[in-house]
Amino acid sequence: MIRTIEIVALVLGAIIAWLAAAYVDSGLQFLLCEVFLLFIMAQMWNLLAGYAGQVSFGQQMFVGLGAYGLCLMANNTGIPVWGVIVIVPVIVGLLSIPLGMVVFHLKHAYFAIGMWVAAEVVFQFVVKTPALGGSGGIVLRPGGEMMQGFPEQTVLPVSLFLSMALIVGLRVFLRSKLGLATLAVRDNEAAAEAAGVNIWRLHMILFTLTGAGTALAAALYYTTTLFVTPLDAFGAKWVVLMMFIVVVGGLGTLTGPVVGLALFIGIRELMTAAGYSGGQYWIVMGLLSTGVLLFLPQGLWPAFSNYVQSLRGKASS
């Protein structure tokens, strides 16, 4: 089951999380919250698209649902924010079951676009519904009061620990029976079914879990921003980010997204610090991802580890 090194990783994660909460200055805390929450979202997209083979262009829907779920439930019930953050992903996960029943009729590119359409439908619904704040969005006011304290001081250690727990959890999952089935689906879906795997059920489990995970990350993220607008929360930028991080780093690998995320944040922060304005870093991202897809289509991390392996092969022969 869980290996010693993984338990060590969890304990280390907890210690680092605690230290981060105590010693990291508040400007950096915001950035790190974003880093870890993006990591969780990207890893969710990776599990769905890279492992289970269901590429989706509509995962921003789960970001939006997580964000709105957070604000609506916190503002309108007496449940404390941290309770809401736990409940919202469960609700979003349950909602994704009927959604899956519909969109699973679509395959491959049709599924990807179907998810995009679904996200757009939910976005339009939110924009057109005054009770949901319309296009102006809503402010997070737990129980009708302004949010107290500095939520990022809690969100940072939580998201840091969750990221570590996610890596450990994914490793444990991939060693399980269902994990083996997922890896098999990654290689050859038809052959996995011919080995007795109920593909539909496996897809539903992963679709639900990744939807819930994305919503959880979103709920944590919007706890630090304190307000949500439909254009932001349901924006396609979320899924573009997830795809960039995963595809550039290495689709269907656990380490790839770490590499992709480091590149994204690194380039963005460097360019912003150098005085390039607004979204200009996206031009570099676009060029970079095009280059990677053309020359190293499997992504940077697999290309790198294959290269190292070939060096070792040469050294030993």
Next chain:
Amino acid sequence: MALISTEDVSRLFGSVCAVDRVSVELNEGESVGLIGPNGAGKTTLLSLLTGSLKPTRGKITMDGIDVTMLPVFARVTAGIARAAQIPQTFNRLTVRENVLLPAYFGAQLSQHDAGVWVDEVLEMTDLFDRAGQQAASLGLLDRKRLELAKAVASKPRVLLLDEVAAGLTEPEIASIKEVVKRLQPGRVIIWVEHIPFALQGVCSRLLVMDKGAKLLDGPFDEVWASDVLQSTYMGM
């Protein structure tokens, strides 16, 4: 009662009738050779049995129960498995993991029982030494063996073999024959092959298909010697 049977099954692809009103009954312990020229519909017939294709008409029963609408994975758990003509391996997984999957899901074994069973299957199919190797690195013979091992690992009662000996040398075919012989008791085996040498001594019954239809069906030697076979299949 027949373990598995088809009643008047047909499968059309557009206007091509790949399988044309085929009825067969197979009993436990029976091994059948299935031959016919290229495009005769052999692979399509096996696909109808595994469920990867649905028949345009007709019915498939197992133990007398209609399984025509059962999806592929459920037929595997019910006991139908195929070693495909083109090996369908999981290239990024190891040989052992390839075989574990059908042991878990097809045969529905626990983690422990699956481990023991997979060792046995790997031993039987001469893959034990390659257990830790990535499937992508296997040569043709080992890929064929792995495809067979995967099918066997799901503990099927109906084992479908689609040209598992094609492209192999005579000694290699002989070793595959030994494996198949060991699998015969208590099972139905349908073995599609172009090389009669492979089927000889393993299959007691021979089925001949041509243009989608069942042409001949009977004891191996009788069918093999028949004039119809010589003229249609061998083109003589």
